Amino acid sequence: MRRIGLDFDNTIICYDDVFLSAAKERGLLPADFHGGKQLVRDAIRLLPHGEVAWQKLQGFVYGRGIGGAQAFEGLGSFLKRTQAEGDTLFVVSHKTEYGHFDPDRINLRVAALNWMKARGFFDASGYGVAVENVFFESTRDEKLRRIAATGCNVFIDDLEEVFADPNFPPGVERILFSDRPAVAAAVQFKVCANWPLIEEAVFA
DSSP states (O other): OOEEEEOOBTTTEEOHHHHHHHHHHTTSSOTTOOOOHHHHHHHHHTSTTHHHHHHHHHHHHHTGGGGGOEEOTTHHHHHHHHHHHTOEEEEEEEOOSBOTTOTTOOBHHHHHHHHHHHTTTTOTTTTOOOGGGEEEESSHHHHHHHHHHHTOSEEEESOHHHHHSTTSOTTOEEEEEOSSOOSOTTSOOEEESSHHHHHHHHHO
16 A cells, blocks of 8 residues: 655645736736746746745735635546555645735635645545645654655655755655756656656556
């Protein structure tokens, strides 16, 4: 039986459309701007006081704006396959309780759990993820310790630096969810650009 760990932000949940629309609504980007989260972030950071503007935008998107985010295409098939195979799934993510510069003080962890609940993650007739297997940690070190504690033998993340961290637990298969080539050649992991490829890599 596999014990499969997933990151949450930008691995399970895709914020691209929310970041783009929220940035335009706030006048941070022109109406004809197109691009995902990375391009939105890069453009906003070039503005005067751009770093603060970006952090404020993050606070909104990860909190009050999370309802507009979507699961990545192909994730549902992967979760159903995990359920059918009888594997145990964990969500382990570095997520603070509150966003920087968020005047609404939305609890980001509660918002994430509510997003998952609304999409059937915890329903037996949905994806059958055990809510007690969802962990949000305050630091990356705590996240890595949690991955080790769960006994995961596979972990999927969108951040290469997580896998390159010397404290990443040894013996865990690492799958990077990215459409860009890996940089840290010294670290061994698979790179998959989408969830169908991740499913193939895990269940091959």
